[in-house]
Amino acid sequence: MSSDSISNPFVVAAPLIVATTYAFVVIMCWGSGHTAELIALCTGYVSAIMAACVFNASAILVYAVWIRRRRGEATSVTSLICHFLLERWRVDRGLSLWQPLLTFIVLMTAFTFFKQSALRGAGFGYGPWFADADRTLFGTDPWRITHILFASPWSTQALDLAYHAWFAPMTLGVAFCAFAKPGSILSWRYLLSYCLLWIVLGSLMAYAFPAAGPVYFAEFQHQAGRFAELSQLLASEDATLRMHGASGLSALTYQQHLLVNFKHGTIVMGGGISAMPSLHNALAVLFACVAWHLSRSLGRIMTGYAAIVWIGSIHLGWHYALDGVVAFVATIALWSLSGLMIQSARGRLYAKPWLSRSVATAMLAGTLWRRRRERSR
Template identity: 45%
Template sequence: MRATTASAIIEAAPAPPLADELRRHLLLAGLIAFYAAAVFVLALMTGESDRFRPFSYAYMLNLAALIFACVAIGARTVELALVDKEPRPTQRLWRDIRLHVLAPRPLMMRATPFIVLPVLIGSYSSFKTMIPALHPFSLDLSLYRLDQWLHFGVDPWRLTHALFGGAWATQAINLGYNAWFGVMWVAILFHAVKIDRPHARMRFLVSFVLLWMILGSLAAVALSSAGPCYFGRVTGLADPYAPLMARLDAIDTALGGKGGGLGLLALLTQDMLWQAHVDGAAQVGAGISAMPSLHVAVATLIALTAWQHSRAWGWAMSAYAALILVGSVHLGWHYAVDGYAAIAATLAIWWLTGRLLAWLGPDSRARTLGSGP
């Protein structure tokens, strides 16, 4: 009989070789420490040290972790009392927590991501606002032309709007796209606390870190671009995306208007990000970067990981990744090639991380594709 999610989180803590786990977690922490240090040095060198805020996202993940822990403990208590008919459920719960959560090995495995991942995302947020200073937006025209060449002279957004151009279809895509941040946090929480598949878990976490380091930072600077919604502002050329933005404005008006009713939040967010860029603000969530798309990259990574848990989750998260790819174009955030490049690079990073972790310590507990959770 399969354990429920709550019991699996609190009870199921296998014991992979400690040396392997230490190496894996040191790799995770070391990568993030290196990245944070590099961003800090870069901020000092460019006179942007006030932008370096590595702990700006810590409260979000810690609050989410607290809520998650309360839900898991409550669910496990109900399970013990009503399903297992445990005569003293709170005593059993405390025993489980002491043995399977607070013991040194599971505590180290679970605590490490909660300590280091907020530093990664906070450092990246700091770095993202520095991209235009390091390499001003310069590839938007080239990416527009590449999009047209790949799609036989047709703007990709015209294809998505031909299929999903209705107001409510666009709103559904907008809501799904906006949910990306929450989906990402849930994926982080899941892989932070669910330690019974150590290889798959660490493959996700290390790949996640490399996405932000390689795609979100190195590639974003090398391929500095702002995206279709800002094309005219950063190029000074006639804007081929003006019809797209006019169409989105019309849909937004039909739904309730910017900032009101059921309007498209994407348009409001685009305006806020541009204003922060113009003001040089270093606030949480600021920064503009199009190529490659981290939204698509992270959604692809989550889909790859989901396939290791079950086919149902694999199909579901693959569909969500496809929605993010479509939404990135449909809402004017990205060129289609931003998403294509992100998918290809994520697959390469996924493969590389698998080889790296196998070298650090093979794991006999790794499940095959399509096996149950």
């Protein structure tokens, strides 16, 4: 491997280790008596990631065949597949291929179960606080601003489609990591950040600051009037769209589906209700972070998409505006942390002058503080 790749297998496997540790804690604390649900979730996520792998592999194969034919080289799909698998086995015994897939399965099974078991008992007590914070920051409820800017039902339909298209890169991105160059630093940072977002934001912070989105305000806060106008407006736009032959707002269908499952206590893929912080927004920001490392053009596109997801999360009543702001700050912090971690693992972190000075200053301050305490005794 080159000097710009990761060769230590324990570092390469760090995302899987993090995901497995998280899953172990979740299952030990809340998994008793839920074996059937866990198996069903695991099976569902195996199917999802394998479908993403088939899609990615097909696209890569088509591209590889096209390139070789342009060069006038003999092409065989079977030989390309065999060469790829043999090369992965030679380099790292296939670790770079199966580790992202297994990480996704373990992480998403544990998170989905956690969200519908542990988070269910946390309540939604912070909803009114976030709603008031939004009104203070923006001078009014932010959804009123978005519905002025995007007043047409067709604008709402576009935001709805863009918002829910997020599920594709959420899975395809992990599958692409399996086909990346073995030891790829970018794919490692993406996968580790991906795990940390679901664990730190989606689990720890969501449990510490439990809240449901504005569309559920009347259901869980018993204040029917606070966001009733938003719900009525979305229902009216949905009816208008369907009357004109459009598919309507899938957000309303999903929101009702989540509420029914929550009330019945069923555990299903994609289930659970939680608003703060927004993982939709967090992962959209993560997509943008990776895109900027690939090209400026792609970075601009994905940054624009992240902004659309934030607007859509407010416009469709899924989230408070503050949910997306917190998600943005936390995602940038975790992405930066992943960069520091990989530099540390490769022995380059402490070669940075600014960090060396910071560490030396901290060590000196600690020494002086200890001496002062000893003298005071």
